[in-house]
Structures are given as structure tokens and as C-alpha cells.
Amino acid sequence: MxxxxxxxxxxxxxxxxxxxxxxxxxxxxxxxxxxxxxxxxxxxxxxxxxxxxxxxxxxxxxxxxxxxxxxxxxxPKNHFLFPGLIDTHIHASQYPNLGIFGKTTLLEWLNKYTFPLEASLTDPAKAKRVYRQCVQRSLRNGTTTAAYYATQSARSTNILTDVLIDLGQRGFVGRCAMDSDLQPKWYRDESPKAAKDDTSACVGYCKEADQSGRVRGIITPRFAPSCSRDTLSNLGRLLADGEQDGLLCQTHISENKNEVELVKQLFPECSSYAHVYDVHNLLTPRTVLAHAIHLTEDEIALIKSRECGVSHCPTSNMALGSGSLWVRHLLDEGVKVGLGTDVSGGYDVNVLEAARMACLVSRGVAEGGKGERSKISVEEALWLATRGGAEVLGLGGKVGGLEVGMVWDVILVGADEVPVDQDGEEAEKMLNGVHHDHDGKQTKIGGKVDFFGWETWEEKLAKWLFSGDDRNIRAVWVGGELVCRK
Structure with missing residues (x-):
């Protein structure tokens, strides 16, 4: 061996x-x-x-x-091994729209930018091009596991599965089930039966294509307003049937206040947004709920009792003006929480950006009246980006940490140390991305993070969290395989 x-x-x-x-x-x-x-x-x-x-x-x-x-x-010096980052919510199909949201909010943004782009990925060549770039960029930023939304098209969704297998990232791939008239006629499922059959086919495709289980299908009702009651019920039955295989479900909840009001209008028989999912058997320990900004206390209690996980997407929440999640409250209540980039509502595939934004948003929440305890520390943000995400995706104890028996999903993080006696010319070379070692060899500098040699490791971690980018990720392993090296 x-x-x-x-x-x-x-x-x-x-x-x-x-x-x-x-x-x-x-x-x-x-x-x-x-x-x-x-x-x-x-x-x-x-x-x-x-x-x-x-x-x-x-x-x-x-x-x-x-x-x-x-x-x-x-x-090497100033480098360290760290568990791979875990993205619990990302739309690979929306990657080309990074940073494009204009002045819209959620529901307007879907119709103006999102649905047209996703629908265009029925073109296999275009889909592969988009998915490969998204997954490669995600890996380069240190994400070893990601829960992906693809599109309504089963064919397009299966292309994403193929890309993940080819590039070596651990992932969950979901075909967006969506048969309501919220979507345009040219971008929706034909019927509840079609939504169920295509979802089942995509889950089966993952099993057949990757028998190792590294890439798995995930049931994905886009969100409650996108689905008819029959579709939600059908997907709830699929989820129950897949319990023995550990089949997961992902969807959105309470991202935007107008969305919450829309759910009340569409499902008047239900007491809340969370109740809609619950009556259709979609709230389970294997369910990932993205955003969860505007939950009521009763909804938090329900989600906790069903042992669901929440994907906190602070970058997207800020970009689309959806609101600020009081994440400390969810943690105090015992709800599982991880981080999501929510591309392309979020503007960066880097989970580290979501982690630092979680810290900043929590400070705003604290100043908004929730108190000092609401602030998220560096240690807590990094836990959310690793262990927290693993728990949300049902991978706790398998990935997210460095312990005997855990899988080697790991990143090598590094930065350069500023030379002691650099003159103006040497400083300019460093800022331009090159410096000389003592033996005269030219080497590339590692991004925006500068170490001076006197920092503690706690301080180095803080620098990496708040200033790091893909240039600080020097190598990425998934399942022991080196899938990215710089």
C-alpha cells in the first residue's frame, strides 16, 4: 500500500x-x-x-x-494544510452572469438575467464550456465539495455531472424542478410527472456515471413558487425513497421579503414558507435550505426539529439586497449552518469571500441591535466554511477536518514573506508579482497576502481570510488525488 x-x-x-x-x-x-x-x-x-x-x-x-x-x-515556510472549502449552494449554470444584477432584486433578476441564460444551456457545447469554467474556478479557489444547481434540462444537468467527474471535484448535482407559471413557458417542466421523471433520471445518471459516490444527484425543487403542489409532493416521495442511499434535497427559502409574500399568496393553506415544504415531506435531515433570512421563530423551530441544514449566502444576500441573516441566532438554536457562494446572485465562486462577508454582515447585524455576540469571528467563519458545510451536506466526519479516518480533501495555502532588505526596485518587482530569492531565482508572489515574519499563525489566518484569493491556494486534493496544483 x-x-x-x-x-x-x-x-x-x-x-x-x-x-x-x-x-x-x-x-x-x-x-x-x-x-x-x-x-x-x-x-x-x-x-x-x-x-x-x-x-x-x-x-x-x-x-x-x-x-x-x-x-x-x-x-514550505508560511504554508499550511487546511481542510478543503465546502460550498453548500452554487448555481453553475449562472456562472457567466457573475456580477450582473443591475438594479434588480430577486424576482426581477430571475426573469431578466437568470432564466434566459439557464435556458440557453440546452446547447451541449455551451453548457460544457460554462460548467468547466465554473468548476475549474471553484477548484482553484480551494473548494473541494460543492452543491450545484444546474438547469431545468436533464441533458444539461448530466453534462455538469460529467464535468465534475472529469475535473475531480466532490459534488452534488441538481436538476431544477420547476413547473409553475412563475417561469416563462419556454423554461419550465411540462408537468409534475415530467419534473419527477427527469429528476429521477438525473439522480440515476450520477449513480451510473460515478459509482464511487464522489458525485451524487440531489433533488432540487427550485423554490416553492416554482413548483406545483403535485411536483412538491412527487419530489417528497422521491426523497423518502432515497433515504437509504442518503439522497439529499436542496432548495431556497425566505431569501426575499417579496418572495415570502408570494408564497403566502400561492399556498394560503400553509402557515409559513417552511410549512409548505414540510407538508410535502421535503424537510428532513438531508435537506439544504439556502438563505433563510426572513424565517419566523416558529419556522426556525420547525427546521431545527426536522434537522435541516441552512446555507448562509451573505455575498448574494448583500448583492441582491435581500437582507442580513442573523446567523448567530440559528447557531444558538442548534441549526446546522454552512456557507454558500450562491453564484451568480453572489459575485464570486470563492468560499473565502463568503466567509469574510459572513463576518462583516454579522457586524452590521450586531450594530443593528442584536448585540456584540452576533459577531462572527475568524474561527467561526472558517468552521462554517469547512465543518459546518460538511454537516449541512451530510458529510460530517468524512470531510471538513483533519482527523484519522477522514478523507484527504485538503488544500495547501501559502503566502510569501516580504524580504527584510528590499530596495525600491525589489519592492516594485514584488508588487508586480515577482521577487528574487536569496539565490537569485525568480518566483511568483502569492496574491495580496503579505507576511512579514512576526505574525502569529492566528494572525496569518486572519490575513488569509480577509485578503486571500485563489493565488494563495497552491494545491488541492480531493479523495487523495491532486486535482489542482499551481
């Missing part, structure tokens, strides 16, 4: 408020699973990596049997 040993700094969330930072660690990975973790003292150096594998392992006190099958990776 081949093994890879990663030597250096690793960081991950232990709890919502606690990060574990190990500066001198050794993690053994084989077949994509973490087999052992050792927290060491400063009893090794980078020069040790030149030793034969058997000698190196012997120095560290490890069994050196089958040493010829070993690979040793030394993590």
Missing part, C-alpha cells in the same frame, strides 16, 4: 470557536484516507527530506516497512 507523509503545519477547526494549529506535524495518507497524525517537536528540518524514506521515517519513529512505496512532502 502506497503512503504519503505530509510534514509541516496543518490547521483545522476542532469546534465552532476553536482552531487547532499544529506547526510541526506529520500526516500519513493512503488510498485517500488519513491513516495517522503525529504532532512533533522541532526535531526535523527541510534537509531531512533528502534522506532515503526509510531513514527519514526511522528518525521520526515510524515503521519503515515498504519504504519504497513512500512519498514525503515537506510543507
Amino acid at each position: 502506497s503512503k504519503t507523509y505530509y510534514i509541516g503545519t496543518f490547521i483545522h477547526s476542532l469546534t465552532l470557536t476553536t482552531l487547532e494549529i499544529v506547526e510541526h506535524g506529520i500526516i500519513c495518507v493512503s488510498n485517500g484516507i488519513i491513516r495517522s497524525i503525529q504532532r512533533m517537536g522541532e526535531d526535523y528540518s527541510e534537509s531531512d527530506s533528502t534522506l532515503p524514506p526509510s531513514a527519514f521515517l526511522q528518525k521520526l519513529g515510524h515503521d519503515n516497512n515498504n519504504a519504497q512505496q513512500l512519498t514525503i512532502r515537506i510543507i
Whole structure:
């Protein structure tokens, strides 16, 4: 059995408020699973990596049997291993519309920008082009798992499945079920039966195309106003039938106040937006509810009792003027919460952008009268981006952390250190993206994050959270496979 040993700094969330930072660690990975973790003292150096594998392992006190099958990776200075980021809500089909929302709010935006773009992806070449760019960009930003919405078209949705399998990202792929007259006639399901059959076909396609289970189908009623009662009921039955296989459901809830009012008009027999989903058996521990900004206390209690997860999408919420989620309240009530980029309501596929926006929005909520406790810390934001997302997507204990038995879905994060004696010319080269090492070798600088050497690891993490971008993601592994390297 081949093994890879990663030597250096690793960081991950232990709890919502606690990060574990190990500066001198050794993690053994084989077949994509973490087999052992050792927290060491400063009893090794980078020069040790030149030793034969058997000698190196012997120095560290490890069994050196089958040493010829070993690979040793030394993590460079100012770099660290971190769990892959998890995006619990993203529309791959909307990727070309990043940043395009004009002066519209949610319902206007759907008709003006979103539905026309999604409908155009019945063209297989166009769909593949859009999906590949979206997924590649997501991977480059360190997202190892994502829950995707595709389009109403089963054919287009299956192309997204193929792209995920090809590029190696872990993901959930959902065909948007939508048969109500909220959508134009040229972009909706023909009937409740068609909505169910096409959804079932897409879930089956994922099973057949990727028997490893890395890419899975997910039931996706777009949102309550998009679906007839019969379609919601049909999808509820599909969800129940898929319980043994761990089949998930994703949808939107209470994103916009006008949307909430529309639901009241369309479903007068129900007491709330959440109740609409509940009466159709769509609220389960395997349900992901995006946004959830304007929930009532009764709805929060219902969602908690059904053990649903919430995808917090602060970037999109701000961009579309939908409102500010009081995420601390959901956490205090025991609701599972992760982060979503909600492309293209959100303007960036980077989960890190959603994490920092979650911090900033929480400060506005605190100043708006909810109190200091409402503020989300760096530690909490990073937990939401990893462990929280894993719990929401039913992957808790499998991904989102660095523990023995967990899958090696991991990113290598790094930044450059500003030279001590840089003159004006050297400083200009750094700002232009190049600097010289002491041996004269030119290397690329890692984005906007500058380390000066005196920062603690807690301070380095804060710098990465608030200033980091895809240039700081140096490598990405999913299931032990290197799927992105820079």
C-alpha cells in the first residue's frame, strides 16, 4: 500500500470557536484516507527530506516497512494544510452572469438575467464550456465539495455531472424542478410527472456515471413558487425513497421579503414558507435550505426539529439586497449552518469571500441591535466554511477536518514573506508579482497576502481570510488525488 507523509503545519477547526494549529506535524495518507497524525517537536528540518524514506521515517519513529512505496512532502515556510472549502449552494449554470444584477432584486433578476441564460444551456457545447469554467474556478479557489444547481434540462444537468467527474471535484448535482407559471413557458417542466421523471433520471445518471459516490444527484425543487403542489409532493416521495442511499434535497427559502409574500399568496393553506415544504415531506435531515433570512421563530423551530441544514449566502444576500441573516441566532438554536457562494446572485465562486462577508454582515447585524455576540469571528467563519458545510451536506466526519479516518480533501495555502532588505526596485518587482530569492531565482508572489515574519499563525489566518484569493491556494486534493496544483 502506497503512503504519503505530509510534514509541516496543518490547521483545522476542532469546534465552532476553536482552531487547532499544529506547526510541526506529520500526516500519513493512503488510498485517500488519513491513516495517522503525529504532532512533533522541532526535531526535523527541510534537509531531512533528502534522506532515503526509510531513514527519514526511522528518525521520526515510524515503521519503515515498504519504504519504497513512500512519498514525503515537506510543507514550505508560511504554508499550511487546511481542510478543503465546502460550498453548500452554487448555481453553475449562472456562472457567466457573475456580477450582473443591475438594479434588480430577486424576482426581477430571475426573469431578466437568470432564466434566459439557464435556458440557453440546452446547447451541449455551451453548457460544457460554462460548467468547466465554473468548476475549474471553484477548484482553484480551494473548494473541494460543492452543491450545484444546474438547469431545468436533464441533458444539461448530466453534462455538469460529467464535468465534475472529469475535473475531480466532490459534488452534488441538481436538476431544477420547476413547473409553475412563475417561469416563462419556454423554461419550465411540462408537468409534475415530467419534473419527477427527469429528476429521477438525473439522480440515476450520477449513480451510473460515478459509482464511487464522489458525485451524487440531489433533488432540487427550485423554490416553492416554482413548483406545483403535485411536483412538491412527487419530489417528497422521491426523497423518502432515497433515504437509504442518503439522497439529499436542496432548495431556497425566505431569501426575499417579496418572495415570502408570494408564497403566502400561492399556498394560503400553509402557515409559513417552511410549512409548505414540510407538508410535502421535503424537510428532513438531508435537506439544504439556502438563505433563510426572513424565517419566523416558529419556522426556525420547525427546521431545527426536522434537522435541516441552512446555507448562509451573505455575498448574494448583500448583492441582491435581500437582507442580513442573523446567523448567530440559528447557531444558538442548534441549526446546522454552512456557507454558500450562491453564484451568480453572489459575485464570486470563492468560499473565502463568503466567509469574510459572513463576518462583516454579522457586524452590521450586531450594530443593528442584536448585540456584540452576533459577531462572527475568524474561527467561526472558517468552521462554517469547512465543518459546518460538511454537516449541512451530510458529510460530517468524512470531510471538513483533519482527523484519522477522514478523507484527504485538503488544500495547501501559502503566502510569501516580504524580504527584510528590499530596495525600491525589489519592492516594485514584488508588487508586480515577482521577487528574487536569496539565490537569485525568480518566483511568483502569492496574491495580496503579505507576511512579514512576526505574525502569529492566528494572525496569518486572519490575513488569509480577509485578503486571500485563489493565488494563495497552491494545491488541492480531493479523495487523495491532486486535482489542482499551481
